[in-house]
Amino acid sequence: DNPTLVNNVETLANVPHILREGPDWLRATGTVDSPGTMVFTVCGDVQREGVFELPLGSPLRSLVEEAGGGAQEGRTIKAIFPGASNTVMVPQELDTPMDFDSMREVGSGLGAGGFAVFDDSACMVQAAYRYSRFLSVESCGQCPACKFGTGEATEALATLESGRGSERDIELVLVRSRSSTDGQKCALPTGESLLMQSLVQVFDEEFRRHIGADCPLPRELPFHKIVDRDRSGRFVYDVDYVHRQPDWTYA
Ligand code: SF4
Known part of the structure; x- marks a missing residue:
């Protein structure tokens, strides 16, 4: 009221x-x-x-x-x-x-x-990695399941994208993203849970093609953190974001 x-x-x-x-x-x-x-x-x-x-x-x-x-x-x-x-x-x-x-x-x-x-030239495992890493880095760390869960899901995605992954890494992405919401104090891990689980489900075959194999779509994707526009009107993304660490320092 x-x-x-x-x-x-x-x-x-x-x-x-x-x-x-x-x-x-x-x-x-x-x-x-x-x-x-x-x-x-x-x-x-x-x-x-x-x-x-x-x-x-x-x-x-x-x-x-x-x-x-x-x-x-x-x-x-x-x-x-x-x-x-x-x-x-x-x-x-x-x-x-x-x-x-x-x-x-x-x-x-x-x-x-x-x-x-x-x-169709974009790899969904790499896209998942970039977005999971963003959520993991930005997690403030008050809630252990959020900080560690998003971090472990991100590591599993990196392993898959590198071609060294296994079935267990796909399971880890699902389990850790789902449990990252345990005891959550804000909605950040809800995003991890919803986006990562949906990506694995919708692009299941593409995720499985990464098991022990090089990425079939190795085009480098940006993380869409917009910082500017260029003269042609396209967005400019923060290229330094890859250096931002989970403790919010820049390596
Ligand atoms: S759930 Fe929110 S408050 Fe808790 S660690 Fe994650 S970002 Fe921080």
């Missing part, structure tokens, strides 16, 4: 318009339960990376294929990560409306509206 202040810039930017025009101004776009617009980000293997304001409830396809221009010439979209905190999405889900309920209904989530796209 208490009033709630949501001190998020995107939310607060709507307030003057709602006060001036009334709530119908917000409800003129979006869905009944997710009214208004949202600022979405699309990055990675699309022709036009960028930030786009779209009505909530717009299909994911409108962001990835219309605003983002779809995959590069000759490539096809393989996977879409809705940030680092939700389950992976596949091209068959591109018609999913980008609103909170619809994304939940397909087992994923809208999060902050950021989507990283991977095409």
Whole structure:
């Protein structure tokens, strides 16, 4: 029953318009339960990376294929990560409306509206490693299952990607990512659990092809930590992030 202040810039930017025009101004776009617009980000293997304001409830396809221009010439979209905190999405889900309920209904989530796209030249084990490492490094360490679980899942992914992995490493990714939420004080390990388990399930065959074998798709992937845009408008990613350590120092 208490009033709630949501001190998020995107939310607060709507307030003057709602006060001036009334709530119908917000409800003129979006869905009944997710009214208004949202600022979405699309990055990675699309022709036009960028930030786009779209009505909530717009299909994911409108962001990835219309605003983002779809995959590069000759490539096809393989996977879409809705940030680092939700389950992976596949091209068959591109018609999913980008609103909170619809994304939940397909087992994923809208999060902050950021989507990283991977095409068919991207290795899902390497992508899993980069995102798991991010969550492991950023885990603050208050909860042992979170810090150690994300760390062990990340190590298993690195072993698999190096070609020295075994069936046990795939099991480790599943078990450690799942248990990383034990005693959690915040939602960070929920992202590890959802994203890693979904990647192993959806790309099971690709994970198994890494057992004792070189990566079949060795293209170096960035971690999508955006720090700038270049002259062509593409995002610039933090190349120093690979040096950030679990104790938050830079090696
Ligand atoms: S669950 Fe949250 S509070 Fe606990 S260690 Fe992980 S990041 Fe820190």
